[in-house]
Amino acid sequence: MAELTREQAAEMMREAVPGARVLAVERMDGGIETGAYEIVCADPLQNAVVKVYGKDDGWKLLKEIGVYRLLRENAIELLPKLLGGAGPNGLLGLPYLLMGKLPGTTVAAITDTLPEPELKDVYRQMGALLAQIHTIGQEAYGYLTTEILDPQPTNQAQMQATLKRVSQSFLDTTGDRELYEAAHKYVSERAELFSLCRGPVLLHNDFHEGNVIVTQTPDGPVLSGLIDVENAMAGDPIADLSKTHSYSIGDNRTKLDGLFEGYGEVPVEWERRFRLFQLIHSFELWDFFCGIGAQDKLDPIAEEIRVLIAAG
The missing domain is CATH 3.90.1200.10 (Aminoglycoside phosphotransferase (APH), C-terminal lobe)
Structure with missing residues (x-):
């Protein structure tokens, strides 16, 4: 898959975190089958993570959203904040999940x-x-x-x-x-x-x-x-x-x-x-x-x- 660009990241963040100023996009370790990127913002507290799935793996996006929600419903709070995402017809042409970057x-x-x-x-x-x-x-x-x-x-x-x-x-x-x-x-x-x-x-x-x-x-x-x-x-x-x-x-x-x-x-x-x-x-x-x-x-x-x- 092509690398996530700063322009794409800025467009994602525009709705998810209004006012966030994107400085860079960095490829993260891991993600053998999928891509994971950190969106670096001028305010580090606004940094985010994008997980990108394969074109036919929209079900994985829905699954992760569902599991994170189930965990939170059961009082498990040590989870990334879900900020948005899209299926294969969205911005990237691939399913992706946008999440807040956890500290640490x-x-x-x-x-x-x-x-x-x-x-x-x-x-x-x-x-x-x-x-x-x-x-x-x-x-x-x-x-x-x-x-x-x-x-x-x-x-x-x-x-x-x-x-x-x-x-x-x-x-x-x-x-x-x-x-x-x-x-x-x-x-x-x-x-x-x-x-x-x-x-x-x-x-x-x-x-x-x-x-x-x-x-x-x-x-x-x-x-x-x-x-x-x-x-x-x-x-x-x-x-x-x-x-x-x-x-x-x-x-x-x-x-x-x-x-x-x-x-x-x-x-x-x-x-x-x-x-x-x-x-x-x-x-x-x-x-x-x-x-x-x-x-x-x-x-x-x-x-x-x-x-x-x-x-x-």
């Missing part, structure tokens, strides 16, 4: 510089926010758009359907039936863990350090925002927690202890359940990278799946 920086940008007590406190705040999101119940399990697609009655049905879809893509592409069958055997032997879920809830489904914003205060970093709800779904809270563990925590016990402390509980059988979801998420990630042609990512993910299965 991502946790990912500062995590390596934080002393251990502050790092633990950041994760305590992240755990509390995730727990708040998980109080928003859903009627069934499944991927969200403006509704739940192909709703499933149980956690097991949803996750096994997901595994079937993404592992079949892996098999069709690689012909690696040995890993395909080993993965299905691994999940089948641990299927009872799915029943530990108390019921479907709203999941952010991409809750990691790059999507959580903090501001520095005299008392340390304080969460100031949550972004990128494009992957939201209805499902088992463990799906969120395990992704946070996989993407941002790893073997860092300080982060994990802080997350669980803020979340309010250590989930039953968390280690086995995390590994179970990590296996399925890894196939999803493999399928995603395969779909966008990121060939260099595929073999390492397949190797991670082998290691996970071998570890039991």
Whole structure:
């Protein structure tokens, strides 16, 4: 896609933030499938973010608006202010969402510089926010758009359907039936863990350090925002927690202890359940990278799946 111009940004801001004077437009990090831009204004408090979607992805725009509104309706305020947007027939010829720029920086940008007590406190705040999101119940399990697609009655049905879809893509592409069958055997032997879920809830489904914003205060970093709800779904809270563990925590016990402390509980059988979801998420990630042609990512993910299965 062509880069967002200052003139286009100024036109967007004219209605959304009357009086704002646009100085520049800067491409932001992230956004593998979509473009994200910061609109820099003469008054930094008026800075905004534009998220641009693919031409046929207007549903993603509607989804993000809907999820942000649902979160706010449930007293979750650490969200960007929605300023406007348009579908494919609008200003850009592509769907886009205009949002206020949240103050601060991502946790990912500062995590390596934080002393251990502050790092633990950041994760305590992240755990509390995730727990708040998980109080928003859903009627069934499944991927969200403006509704739940192909709703499933149980956690097991949803996750096994997901595994079937993404592992079949892996098999069709690689012909690696040995890993395909080993993965299905691994999940089948641990299927009872799915029943530990108390019921479907709203999941952010991409809750990691790059999507959580903090501001520095005299008392340390304080969460100031949550972004990128494009992957939201209805499902088992463990799906969120395990992704946070996989993407941002790893073997860092300080982060994990802080997350669980803020979340309010250590989930039953968390280690086995995390590994179970990590296996399925890894196939999803493999399928995603395969779909966008990121060939260099595929073999390492397949190797991670082998290691996970071998570890039991």
